[in-house]
Amino acid sequence: MMKTDTQLKLIEIATPLFATKGFSSVSVREVTDSAQTNVSAISYHFNGKEGLYQAVLEEQFTPIMQALQVAKNNNSLSPIERLTFYADQIAYIHAQRPFLARFISSEVTNPTGYGGPVIEKHLSQVYQFLRSTLQEGIDNGDVQPDLNIAYAAISLAGILNFYFITKPLIQKFTPLTEDANAQYTTHAFHIYLHGIINKA
Amino acid sequence: MMKTDTQLKLIEIATPLFATKGFSSVSVREVTDSAQTNVSAISYHFNGKEGLYQAVLEEQFTPIMQALQVAKNNNSLSPIERLTFYADQIAYIHAQRPFLARFISSEVTNPTGYGGPVIEKHLSQVYQFLRSTLQEGIDNGDVQPDLNIAYAAISLAGILNFYFITKPLIQKFTPLTEDANAQYTTHAFHIYLHGIINKA
DNA sequence: GTCTATATTGCGATAGAC
DNA sequence: GTCTATCGCAATATAGAC
Numbered sequence: 001m002m003k004t005d006t007q008l009k010l011i012e013i014a015t016p017l018f019a020t021k022g023f024s025s026v027s028v029r030e031v032t033d034s035a036q037t038n039v040s041a042i043s044y045h046f047n048g049k050e051g052l053y054q055a056v057l058e059e060q061f062t063p064i065m066q067a068l069q070v071a072k073n074n075n076s077l078s079p080i081e082r083l084t085f086y087a088d089q090i091a092y093i094h095a096q097r098p099f100l101a102r103f104i105s106s107e108v109t110n111p112t113g114y115g116g117p118v119i120e121k122h123l124s125q126v127y128q129f130l131r132s133t134l135q136e137g138i139d140n141g142d143v144q145p146d147l148n149i150a151y152a153a154i155s156l157a158g159i160l161n162f163y164f165i166t167k168p169l170i171q172k173f174t175p176l177t178e179d180a181n182a183q184y185t186t187h188a189f190h191i192y193l194h195g196i197i198n199k200a
Numbered sequence: 201m202m203k204t205d206t207q208l209k210l211i212e213i214a215t216p217l218f219a220t221k222g223f224s225s226v227s228v229r230e231v232t233d234s235a236q237t238n239v240s241a242i243s244y245h246f247n248g249k250e251g252l253y254q255a256v257l258e259e260q261f262t263p264i265m266q267a268l269q270v271a272k273n274n275n276s277l278s279p280i281e282r283l284t285f286y287a288d289q290i291a292y293i294h295a296q297r298p299f300l301a302r303f304i305s306s307e308v309t310n311p312t313g314y315g316g317p318v319i320e321k322h323l324s325q326v327y328q329f330l331r332s333t334l335q336e337g338i339d340n341g342d343v344q345p346d347l348n349i350a351y352a353a354i355s356l357a358g359i360l361n362f363y364f365i366t367k368p369l370i371q372k373f374t375p376l377t378e379d380a381n382a383q384y385t386t387h388a389f390h391i392y393l394h395g396i397i398n399k400a
Numbered sequence: 401g402t403c404t405a406t407a408t409t410g411c412g413a414t415a416g417a418c
Numbered sequence: 419g420t421c422t423a424t425c426g427c428a429a430t431a432t433a434g435a436c
Contacts, residue, residue, distance in 0.1 A: 028430065037403090039431080040402075043430085043431060101309075106306075106310060108365065108366050108368070109219075109305040110220065110302075120369065120373075148387050151387040152387070152391065154363050155388040162358025162362045165305070166358075188351060191347075194395040227411065228411085229410095239412080239421095243414070244420080
């Protein structure tokens with residue numbers, strides 16, 4: 001299904017509004033005023049406010065699914081290399097979609113009912129990917145054998161994603177340069193990796 | 201200012217509602233119906249919906265301020281010991297206030313205007329505490345000297361807090377035992393510590 | 401497809417009886 | 419201090435002209 005100019009415009013305007021204010025705090029008038037159209041456009045094109053929100057969410061999540069697909073199919077990489085690839089992808093995706101972290105965080109803490117299932121499905125896949133990659137690392141001796149892979153998977157997701165979730169706040173009390181995203185990710189992953197590798 | 205039974209009851213009922221649905225998705229009727237009183241009670245006791253929300257937030261944040269005060273005053277501890285103390289406190293506080301993580305996450309992603317400043321003030325203090333403690337660790341040789349303390353501080357906050365923010369979601373695709381909170385915190389902090397200590 | 405005008409609902413706040 | 423009834427407003431959705 002091809003999207004019209006009006007549909008694209010509405011999604012573009014609605015994305016930062018939903019991300020920063022939350023679904024229920026955004027009025028459809030707010031969106032249509034900025035998009036220089038009228039309220040009925042949302043009902044006509046998206047079957048109401050919830051439909052617009054769903055369209056925004058789906059558009060936000062496409063790069064995550066793609067990156068995960070690539071990481072899984074990349075069988076030539078070692079477990080550690082695959083985790084490194086994941087870390088790099090995180091920085092790249094958040095640079096590409098600066099509002100993604102807010103949508104995830106928002107849907108995790110205050111699920112909307114339509115967004116909840118979408119987030120759940122995707123994050124569950126990320127979790128399983130990290131778990132199984134860590135297990136492979138233990139099996140081939142690169143990773144400490146006494147590691148709890150469930151907790152270690154959450155730790156990695158946390159050390160990488162928390163920064164992007166809290167970035168709007170962090171910026172208020174510490175300066176962040178333009179390339180801070182990649183720098184943080186590299187540094188944080190470095191700490192994590194030194195914490196889990198097997199010292200031979 | 202001493203709180204009456206009705207005030208305490210309203211705060212108790214409102215806390216999980218605000219935490220799980222978000223400020224704007226909770227109606228005052230919803231709260232007063234569950235609290236077995238009437239709408240006007242909120243205006244009478246808290247000067248409106250926003251006043252009730254502020255009272256809820258303040259009640260949630262008291263243990264963080266207290267823990268930080270104790271950690272700062274504990275000058276007998278080494279930097280590493282003080283970070284360990286902080287990690288233990290995180291698990292304890294979240295066990296004491298199971299909704300705190302949701303309020304923080306919610307206010308960081310979708311600030312309400314009254315909650316925003318409160319969160320900002322407190323989290324800024326936590327950040328400065330972690331930063332300066334890490335710097336002390338570098339100075340006394342316990343911590344790797346090439347560590348970026350700003351990124352390392354965020355990494356620690358992330359590895360510890362992300363779990364509690366996403367816990368409602370994590371529980372949906374992996375089983376968590378009753379003592380998982382403390383277990384996760386110990387394990388995650390262990391990974392982090394091995395990632396930053398100076399191998400002499 | 402796009403607009404205006406309106407229907408309808410639900411919200412927070414409050415006046416006033418008790 | 420607590421209640422009922424109601425006011426006034428802003429929300430989404432939609433009917434119907436163009």
